Amino acid sequence: MFSRASLDTAYRDLPVLVTGGLGFIGSNLAIRLVGMGARVTVLDNLNPGQGGNRENLAPVIGDVTLMLADQADREAISEAVRGKAVIFNLAGRVAHFDSIKDPFGDLHSNGTAQLALLEACRALNPETKVVFAGTRSQYGRIVQRPVREDHPQLATDLNGANKAAAERYHAVYHTVHGLRTSSLRLTNTFGPRQLMAHARQGFMNWFTRLAMDGGEILVYGDGAQLRDLVYVDDVVDAFLIAGLDPAADGEAFNIGSGDPVSVRRLAETLVAASGRGAVRSVEYPPDQRPIEIGDYVADITKVRRVLGWSPTVSLEDGIARTIAYFEPRRAVYWDATT
Amino acid sequence: MFSRASLDTAYRDLPVLVTGGLGFIGSNLAIRLVGMGARVTVLDNLNPGQGGNRENLAPVIGDVTLMLADQADREAISEAVRGKAVIFNLAGRVAHFDSIKDPFGDLHSNGTAQLALLEACRALNPETKVVFAGTRSQYGRIVQRPVREDHPQLATDLNGANKAAAERYHAVYHTVHGLRTSSLRLTNTFGPRQLMAHARQGFMNWFTRLAMDGGEILVYGDGAQLRDLVYVDDVVDAFLIAGLDPAADGEAFNIGSGDPVSVRRLAETLVAASGRGAVRSVEYPPDQRPIEIGDYVADITKVRRVLGWSPTVSLEDGIARTIAYFEPRRAVYWDATT
Numbered sequence: 001m002f003s004r005a006s007l008d009t010a011y012r013d014l015p016v017l018v019t020g021g022l023g024f025i026g027s028n029l030a031i032r033l034v035g036m037g038a039r040v041t042v043l044d045n046l047n048p049g050q051g052g053n054r055e056n057l058a059p060v061i062g063d064v065t066l067m068l069a070d071q072a073d074r075e076a077i078s079e080a081v082r083g084k085a086v087i088f089n090l091a092g093r094v095a096h097f098d099s100i101k102d103p104f105g106d107l108h109s110n111g112t113a114q115l116a117l118l119e120a121c122r123a124l125n126p127e128t129k130v131v132f133a134g135t136r137s138q139y140g141r142i143v144q145r146p147v148r149e150d151h152p153q154l155a156t157d158l159n160g161a162n163k164a165a166a167e168r169y170h171a172v173y174h175t176v177h178g179l180r181t182s183s184l185r186l187t188n189t190f191g192p193r194q195l196m197a198h199a200r201q202g203f204m205n206w207f208t209r210l211a212m213d214g215g216e217i218l219v220y221g222d223g224a225q226l227r228d229l230v231y232v233d234d235v236v237d238a239f240l241i242a243g244l245d246p247a248a249d250g251e252a253f254n255i256g257s258g259d260p261v262s263v264r265r266l267a268e269t270l271v272a273a274s275g276r277g278a279v280r281s282v283e284y285p286p287d288q289r290p291i292e293i294g295d296y297v298a299d300i301t302k303v304r305r306v307l308g309w310s311p312t313v314s315l316e317d318g319i320a321r322t323i324a325y326f327e328p329r330r331a332v333y334w335d336a337t338t
Numbered sequence: 339m340f341s342r343a344s345l346d347t348a349y350r351d352l353p354v355l356v357t358g359g360l361g362f363i364g365s366n367l368a369i370r371l372v373g374m375g376a377r378v379t380v381l382d383n384l385n386p387g388q389g390g391n392r393e394n395l396a397p398v399i400g401d402v403t404l405m406l407a408d409q410a411d412r413e414a415i416s417e418a419v420r421g422k423a424v425i426f427n428l429a430g431r432v433a434h435f436d437s438i439k440d441p442f443g444d445l446h447s448n449g450t451a452q453l454a455l456l457e458a459c460r461a462l463n464p465e466t467k468v469v470f471a472g473t474r475s476q477y478g479r480i481v482q483r484p485v486r487e488d489h490p491q492l493a494t495d496l497n498g499a500n501k502a503a504a505e506r507y508h509a510v511y512h513t514v515h516g517l518r519t520s521s522l523r524l525t526n527t528f529g530p531r532q533l534m535a536h537a538r539q540g541f542m543n544w545f546t547r548l549a550m551d552g553g554e555i556l557v558y559g560d561g562a563q564l565r566d567l568v569y570v571d572d573v574v575d576a577f578l579i580a581g582l583d584p585a586a587d588g589e590a591f592n593i594g595s596g597d598p599v600s601v602r603r604l605a606e607t608l609v610a611a612s613g614r615g616a617v618r619s620v621e622y623p624p625d626q627r628p629i630e631i632g633d634y635v636a637d638i639t640k641v642r643r644v645l646g647w648s649p650t651v652s653l654e655d656g657i658a659r660t661i662a663y664f665e666p667r668r669a670v671y672w673d674a675t676t
Binding site: 100103104107111112115118119150152153154155156157158160161162164165168169171172175176290 | 491
């Protein structure tokens with residue numbers, strides 16, 4: 001098992017690829033990798049509205065090879081995967097409503113582009129390791145809590161359905177072609193560099209922005225819905241460990257806190273941390289109901305046991321760091337179009 | 339609940355669409371619908387190697403509107419779905435190895451083309467009913483037998499992964515857009531009009547051909563692997579019932595016999611029925627192992643209870659009818675390229 005301490009040297013001089021590396025989690029991961037001395041290539045298509053933002057990589061822009069291309073572009077992805085020891089595959093769409101409005105766009109990013117990466121690895125770099133960013137949305141409506149990895153996967157939206165299929169692609173390339181692939185099923189990740197321009201990718205970013213702007217945070221119903229929040233640095237650690245530990249090969253892991261918090265308490269914590277804003281309850285909007293998954297609490301027993309990972313940053317700490325990051329950067333994030 | 343008897347009149351003058359209607363199950367369904375007096379449109383792209391065959395519709399070719407087009411073609415599918423009361427959505431690929439060799443082709447047929455149909459229905463015909471042809475391959479490696487509809491869906495090949503996603507698309511269009519959709523998860527269907535030109539779509543067709551040609555049927559290992567066979571006329575009945583019964587809306591059903599038979603017994607039954615051929619055991623081929631799903635037995639409790647469907651044609655009867663159909667038609671089926 002890899003200890004987090006040994007990570008500090010393990011990536012030195014290693015050629016790695018981060019797809020979606022201008023996005024929220026991808027950029028935090030790329031910055032961390034640069035700090036560890038890895039040779040980092042970032043592939044991103046800056047798909048508008050998805051969270052890719054050049055500002056995200058500002059601290060390391062001279063230290064990474066940046067490829068602006070669509071992951072489904074066979075030529076670009078072939079060039080990108082060649083010679084990489086580890087591939088962090090975070091490119092993709094994550095918005096539920098967007099997937100309903102633009103189903104073909106979601107399938108392109110979460111289906112075609114995923115196959116393109118795996119096919120390129122199979123043909124050009126079969127020894128590489130691929131860590132895929134899965135999502136709790138794969139589970140659909142929650143029927144057993146806490147949610148273990150063997151929970152049914154009956155997604156309630158197209159995004160979750162495509163993500164579940166993409167994870168299976170990674171698993172099939174492992175069993176059939178021997179590729180070393182893993183999937184991390186992320187819950188609600190939050191922190192610096194998250195998309196802040198709109199509310200279509202979850203609620204945490206939007207609540208944070210509203211609090212920082214002294215606005216009113218609208219909580220659906222009594223706000224008792226449970227969510228499982230993880231600070232982005234912990235998620236980055238999970239990717240780094242899965243990228244190296246052979247015990248992760250062919251496996252999928254929940255990445256969550258295992259320590260749920262109600263939506264209302266989250267809103268109140270944000271108001272307290274920012275010293276601004278207010279919380280108000282509203283009726284549950286009817287168009288949310290069909291894709292609402294119910295309370296979500298990840299069971300993280302497997303990733304603890306197999307990879308020795310568990311979260312280290314408390315919700316309060318994570319929120320403080322997030323607000324500190326965005327406070328001087330409103331101009332860059334509040335109206336970002338990509 | 340619809341009785342089978344009431345089916346005889348229920349489709350009279352009804353405008354219906356059968357996608358993949360030149361294929362094995364689609365053509366049997368289209369012929370039955372013509373016989374019932376439905377106004378039948380068939381959409382098929384005659385994708386080579388997938389089983390579409392003009393000969394399949396020979397008995398009714400003057401009585402159906404035949405559209406030769408790709409279901410992913412937005413213009414063609416828009417025209418096809420308009421005004422249809424029921425849409426039987428059987429277009430798609432079903433071969434496991436082919437999906438590994440041509441992953442983008444499988445995604446096109448089982449992903450993009452499925453979204454195209456659902457999007458066209460949402461925009462142009464939201465009142466229609468859509469019955470999707472799912473597959474037991476969605477379940478992947480079997481961990482509970484008999485297999486109920488809530489069995490995990492962790493497909494072992496890309497075909498199963500894409501089929502599972504496509505079924506979710508149908509479910510999401512039901513919950514989010516109110517489309518009336520159902521999925522029938524088919525097990526091994528056999529009978530007249532099946533593709534007989536190659537062995538890449540299961541084994542039953544190939545065993546039948548080998549027996550009819552007096553060849554040697556190779557059974558892997560001891561041949562004790564269990565399979566669940568259903569004669570095509572029974573499967574057609576299931577589609578017809580699901581197409582009309584509102585109890586099927588938003589639901590997925592296993593369509594199987596619930597009465598498994600060993601691969602060896604199947605081979606022996608075919609040899610006995612054709613009066614030719616022989617059975618021989620061989621080593622399990624290594625490239626089959628990673629995608630082998632293990633013994634399969636469908637639990638058909640749900641479809642019995644909700645739709646009142648259960649199979650009526652015995653294995654021996656079905657085999658006799660199948661051989662009788664193909665015997666004078668070797669020239670048309672043995673070397674078919676589409």
